[in-house]
Amino acid sequence: MVDPVGDGLDRSLEGAFTRPVPKSAQARMKYLVKQLKGTRAVAQLLGISQRTVERYVKGQLKRPRPELRDRMEREVRKRWQPKVRERAKQRASTTDGLVLSTRARFGFTAAPGTTDDARVRDITQALPPAWADRLFTARDAGASEQQLQHIAAEGLAEMYFRAHNTRAHGLGVEFSDIDRVDIGL
Structure with a gap:
């Protein structure tokens, strides 16, 4: 399942x-065992046997199946350098903000044939810390991809389409058919 905003x-x-x-598979497995404090927890997390985890830790197994390799990588990345990750979130949420670059279909409520019809646009826009905070807080609280897209659309509507709420007051923005989302801190 692809979550463009969450993955971004x-x-x-x-x-x-x-x-x-x-x-390496061995280094990833050792890291997970250390983080989860045991082979049993890692086995349950990855959906494999405890003995298989032990074999990867010892280096007896080296090449996991593609789906296991992807699960291992995802779980390690999720837990890697939590303090660095937290500092980056804090900096984006309080001082720096973030830059959202996307290619998606944007549209507005308007009469057919006007320039407000939905069309694919490439947009790169800096969002202030308040929007970064909303996105990270929602992500940490377990928000769905749909909710994250809604927050991103509100941020783009305010900063890009309404020019920091100096024009086009009340303009509603529809954000759909997302081709890509890149987020930079």
């Missing part, structure tokens, strides 16, 4: 990492 937020935080994420 995760990738933006990964850009703040100060050390590379473990690459």
